[in-house]
Amino acid sequence: MPTTISSKRQIVIPKNDLIAVGLTEGSRVRVIREGHTLSIVPDKARDGSNIDDGPKILGYKGRKATQAEISKAIAAGAAESL
Secondary structure: OOOOOOOOOOOOOOHHHHHHOOOOOOOOEEEEEEOOEEEEEEOOOOOOOOHHHHHHHHOOOOOOOOHHHHHHHHHHHHHHOO
């Protein structure tokens, strides 16, 4: 997605892209220049996204399933597979 550099040299990075690499507001990053390419990398390494980030990355806005609902669905699926 194209973006524009502001007069303050700021750019907007899509939220889902930031979440996917484990960056949030206030995260520290490094800008690395290699020839005519700039790379933005986390200043402090993180393992990237985790399973809990999935709904945010996908833009899911529905309610979260309860542990009881998840357990019931797993049990139903197991019973069907027999």
